[in-house]
Amino acid sequence: MEITTIDTASVAERDRLDFWRSTVCDQFVTLDVRPAAGSDVRGRVTAVSMADTQLRKIAAGAHHFERTTRQVRTADEDYFQIALARKGRTLVAQDGREAVIGPGDFVLYDSARPFRFVTAGDFEYSVCLFPTRLLPLTRAELTAATAVRFDGRSGVGAMVPPLLAALHRLDAESLPPASRTAIMQSIGDVYVALVRSRVDPASSPNLHLLRAQAYIDEHLSDPALTPAQIAAACAISVSYLHKLFSETDTSVGAYVRERRLQACFADLARPDCAALTVGAIGARWGLPDSAHFSRAFRARFGVSPSAHRARSVG
Structure with a gap:
C-alpha cells in the first residue's frame, strides 16, 4: 500500500x-x-x-x-x-x-x-x-x-x-x-x-419491530416474502408493521432489500462461495431475477456484482 x-x-x-x-x-x-x-x-x-x-x-x-x-x-x-x-x-x-x-x-x-x-x-x-x-x-x-x-x-x-x-x-x-x-x-x-452506540439508552426497542426484523432475517431466501406474511408471523396488522418501520426512517421493503443486498455483498467476497455463480448468490438471498439483482446491487454499492467479486477474491 x-x-x-x-x-x-x-x-x-x-x-x-x-x-x-x-x-x-x-x-x-x-x-x-x-x-x-x-x-x-x-x-x-x-x-x-x-x-x-x-x-x-x-x-x-x-x-x-x-x-x-x-x-x-x-x-x-x-x-x-x-x-x-x-x-x-x-x-x-x-x-x-x-x-x-x-x-x-x-x-x-x-x-x-x-x-x-x-x-x-x-x-x-x-x-x-x-x-x-x-x-x-x-x-x-x-x-x-x-x-x-x-x-x-x-x-x-x-x-x-x-x-x-x-x-x-x-x-x-x-x-x-x-x-x-x-x-x-x-x-x-x-x-x-x-x-x-449513540442510541439513547433510555429508549427501549420495540419488541414487535425486533421480532419483525428477526423474522425477515430468517426468511431472506424466500423471494415471496411479503409484509402480510411478516405481520402475520408477528401477530400484528400490516398497517402497524409499516408504521414500525417508518418510525426507523425506512420501509419494510427497503429493509428487506438492504438485508438481502448486504448478504449478497458478503457472499460475493467469500472464497468458499467462489463456485457459485453471481445469479445463484442472488437467488439464495431471495433475488432470483439476475438482471434485477444486478441493477439493485449496482445502485446500492456503485459496482456490479461480478466486479465486486473480481476485486474481492481475484
Whole structure:
C-alpha cells in the first residue's frame, strides 16, 4: 500500500496557498480551505488508500474548513468520516450540533451534508474516509451520530486510535484480495458500532419491530416474502408493521432489500462461495431475477456484482 506525503514546503512560498487548497480538496473532499496564516501556510498530508477506504494524516496551523451545500451537490462519492485529533483543539459543527475535540478525541461527520471545522491553533488529525454506500445504516442513524465527541480512550471509542494506527502501517498490497475485503468489512463494522452506540439508552426497542426484523432475517431466501406474511408471523396488522418501520426512517421493503443486498455483498467476497455463480448468490438471498439483482446491487454499492467479486477474491 503506497504512502504519499504532500508538503507545502515542496513549493515556492507564493504558490503555497493554492497548492495547499488543491491538496486538501484532492485528498479529502471538496472544501473551502481558509488558513489563518493566509498565504504563508504550512501544511502536510500523508495519504494511504486500501480498496475504497481512504486514510489520511493532516497537520497544519490554525484553519477554518467548511463544506457547503453547493459542494455537497456536486460530489461524486459520499464518505462517512472519522477525524481523530492528535494535536490541538477543534470545533466541529454538523446537523445542528457542535463538538470540541482535543488529543485522543474524535468525531464522525458526513460529506453528504455541510459541515465546519475550526481549529484553535496548530493541529494534527488522523482521518478515515469510508464510502457511505457500504454502510448498512439509515440516514437517521448517520445524522444522529455526527458532530458528537467520542473519547478514544474508553468504551467503544477506544477501538479507533489503534485501528487507524494499524491501517496506516498495513501493507495491504501484500495481502490476498479476500483479506483486504475482510478488513474493509471490519472497518465498516466499527463504524456501525460507533453510530449505534449513540442510541439513547433510555429508549427501549420495540419488541414487535425486533421480532419483525428477526423474522425477515430468517426468511431472506424466500423471494415471496411479503409484509402480510411478516405481520402475520408477528401477530400484528400490516398497517402497524409499516408504521414500525417508518418510525426507523425506512420501509419494510427497503429493509428487506438492504438485508438481502448486504448478504449478497458478503457472499460475493467469500472464497468458499467462489463456485457459485453471481445469479445463484442472488437467488439464495431471495433475488432470483439476475438482471434485477444486478441493477439493485449496482445502485446500492456503485459496482456490479461480478466486479465486486473480481476485486474481492481475484
